[in-house]
Amino acid sequence: MRIAVPNKGRLHDPSIDLLERAGLHLENGADRRLYAATVDPDVTVVFARAADIPEYVADGAADLGITGLDQVHEAGVGNVESLLDLEFGRCRLVLAAPEDGDVETVEDLEGGTVATEFPTITRNFFDDAGVEAAIVEVSGATELTPHVEMADAIVDITSTGTTLKVNRLAVLEEVLSSSVHLFAREDVVDDPKVEEVRTALSSVIAADGKRYLMMNVPKARLEDVREVIPGLGGPTIMDIANDGESSDSPSSQNASRSANGGGEKVAVHAVVDERDVFETITDVKACGASGILVTEIERLVE
Structure with missing residues (x-):
């Protein structure tokens, strides 16, 4: 292939x-x-x-x-x-004309001339609009053509609109979003x-723009954490191996349970938008989460 x-x-x-x-x-x-x-x-x-x-x-x-x-x-x-x-590669193909000219709408180009590097798209656009205009194909410097009287308007690509403004051209209509x-x-x-x-x-x-959050959460606070995680389809909950258990003395086990907020914990994993990470960490910490880890995601099959 x-x-x-x-x-x-x-x-x-x-x-x-x-x-x-x-x-x-x-x-x-x-x-x-x-x-x-x-x-x-x-x-x-x-x-x-x-x-x-x-x-x-x-x-x-x-x-x-x-x-x-x-x-x-x-x-x-x-x-x-x-x-x-x-x-x-996002951009727009737009119809534009001189800011101080007589062309203000598509209909004003009836019988007029339009310069473009995209003659097929331009012709289809005017055919759909029911407007007869002559299409002049150019290979560059499209913005110049209205100012040297080669065309009444242009159809050209723009990303920010800056080049059109510099050349005193106003957008009349979007032809295609690409x-x-x-x-x-x-x-x-x-x-x-x-x-x-x-x-x-x-x-x-x-x-892109997603992060993977992992944390330990007291079971007693699990529902609180669920409510504040803006997860992709909700968080994944998993038991923690040997949670609350230790080969040490019973007093050590009691201390461990005390450190865990008085009960067992579970592991919570969730995918969140990168822009939500800061607020989410603050919220889950307030719910008793600990051991919070944030990692990038290379691929995500939904």
Whole structure:
């Protein structure tokens, strides 16, 4: 099975990092190569331009592809299916026009001209809006075209909107919201190896921003702890081996039970959002929890 990934640019490093974290380690590197083997003998990574990856997948040169949703829409291939939003490379494709111009709505572009690097997406957008506009394809400096009278408006990618503001362009409407996805050709979607790859990548994404909490809790305070842990599906409760027991004298055993808050303890494990860790630790300590341990999670299969 072949997975096509961007060979350079802002999507290359995050794509390789995600594959590595999912366990698909590249065995002979990714720099200046056309392809690389992975630790899975059934999986090979091929490198291509992000814009070409939809065609690679559609034509059978690759079975899976990692690229932006915008690139798939622009390619216009009909036999490629999104399997998973990989949650990076987020951006928006927007319609924008000069701030001090006469174009304020999509309808104002009837009979006008729009410059873009995404002619297919732009044409589909205006067709859906029922507006006749001439589409001019450019290969760069799209923001400049309205100011040199090449176009009345543009359709271009923006992440923060800063470049548009610098060029005195106002967003009129969002054309497409995009991020990087895992795509597959329709005829391999149900292949067990495809599902294996999707699950591996999904487990890494699910673990992002999560932390694993472990603690000992007096059984008498267990319900109090349950109420303050914002766990993923609730905490896991386990008995502690030899809790309250010791080979020492009975007086030592009594001291141990006293230290435990007057009763046996159980181990409580939970997955929580990283942003909730600070408050959760404070709350469970107030409920008598001890031996609290917080660890990162590499992968989480839900």
